[in-house]
Amino acid sequence: MISDRHAWSRPELETVVPGVHRLPLPLPTDALRAVNVYLLAPEDGSPRGDGAELTLVDGGWAIDASRDVLGRLLGELGLATGDVRRFLVTHVHRDHYSQAVALRREHGARVALGAGERESLETVRTREDGLDAQTAGLDRAGAHDLATEVRRWVAAAEAPPPEDFTDPDEWLADGQELAAGGRSLVVRETPGHTRGHVVFVDETTADAGMLFAGDHVLPHITPSIGFEPAARPGALTRFLTSLAALRAEPDRMLLPAHGPVAPSVHDRVDELVAHHDKRLDEIAAAVAAGGSTALEVAGAIRWTRREYHLDDMETFNRMLAVLETDAHLEVLAAQGRVRRTADADTGVNHHAPA
Known part of the structure; x- marks a missing residue:
């Protein structure tokens, strides 16, 4: 039985406000359980042009289970996957x-993505x-054994189809x-989770509106940082800067990609910032206690x-943990709280109290 914490992931349609529907699509092999896609439709539900056509914010994972649930949930609104004209x-x-x-190939819908993702798309297709x-x-x-383990894990895994x-x-x-x-949406660049991540601000409603937040602000978990094919240094700095920019805007309802709809973007941003502040302090203390490498x-x-x-976590999550630690050490070095030097022979970064 799914606990209340995970009730959001049940494959059930939720109408957030008239014309905005949350459709949780399954991720059967993923600890995240589901991804929310949001249907934006005229309040009468009919497909129309002139900006009133059916739009999905995010598309889901191209697997049969996701496709089946999407078709069923759209069917509850009297719609079909071919009625969606833009993602x-x-x-x-x-x-x-x-x-x-995948649905563009079948039905001719248009797909829009943040321009900052261009390099990552090129990388994933060519490497x-x-x-x-x-x-x-x-x-x-300094995690050479883990790197080898990840390389073996990737080699044994099925590569995603390049056409995706x-x-x-x-x-x-x-x-x-x-x-x-x-509805009227405004694109906001929010780099951090990935360099080209964007969110969509709904400025239609008479109150403070809604934020389609993707993975930038999640209600139950802290997003991974800089997990992308063309990863570069500075991901945590970009993420915290993006959070600060959202915090400076009016508060809005949070419509996340993973987790339930929440009433306040500001409240969750404050929690995420506090988490990273605490993590920076913990990591600085670990360096002071003698920790040198991110591992x-x-x-x-x-x-x-x-x-x-x-050591209690599986390969993928150990990889994320070590890389997140390194991202925090990078920020601590920029703040002058630790010294970061690269070994000339091995390239391994070492850290010491400043």
């Missing part, structure tokens, strides 16, 4: 992008090995205004609500 995708991860591209940037980051973190990562029909820019499902520091702190030790 506004928050970022390039396959649980958001791949099904939008021979998966998670190249991540395994290189693990090597710099073709370019969108439209590259979105910060501040761009969109008409979707009879050593990650092993000295605890992970998730269950307070896991690094």
Whole structure:
């Protein structure tokens, strides 16, 4: 039985406000359980043009289980997948992008994506090995055995079809205004989770409105940082800067990609900032206690609500933990709280109290 915490992931249609519907689509092999896509439609539900056509914010993962649930939930509104004419995708991860591209091939719908994702799309289509940037980051973190484990894991896994990562029909820019499902949306660039992540601000409603937040602001978990094919340094700084920008705007209802709808973006942003402040302090303390590499520091702190030790987690989550630790160490070095030096022979980053 699904606990109340995970009730949001049940494959059941939720009408958030008239004309905006939350459709949770399954991720059967993923700890996230489901991804929310949001249908924006005229309040009478009929497909029409002139900005009132059916639009989905995010598309889901291109797997049969997701496709079946999407068709069933749309059917409850008297609609079919072919009635969706546009996808506004928050970022390039396959649980958001791949099904939008697949349905475009079948029905001719248009797909829009943030312009900052262009390099990641090119990278995922052209590289021979998966998670190249991540395994290189693990090597710099001193986690050579984990990097080897990840490379073996990727080699044994089925590669995503390259056709799922073709370019969108439209590259979105910060501040761009969109008409979707009879509503008025504004694109906001929110780099951090990925460099090209965008959110969509609904400025239609008479009150403070809604934020289609993708993975930038999640109600139950802290988003992974810089997990993308073309990863570069500075992801945590970009993420915290993006959070601050949203916090400076009027508060809005939070419509996340994973988790239930929540009444306040500001409340959750404050919690995320506090989490990262606490994590920076914990990591600085671990360096002061003698931790040198990101691997050593990650092993000295605890992970998730269950307070896991690094060695208690599976390969993928250990990789994320070490890379997140390194991102925090990068910020601490920029703040002058630790010294960060790269070994000239190995390239491994070492840290010491400033």
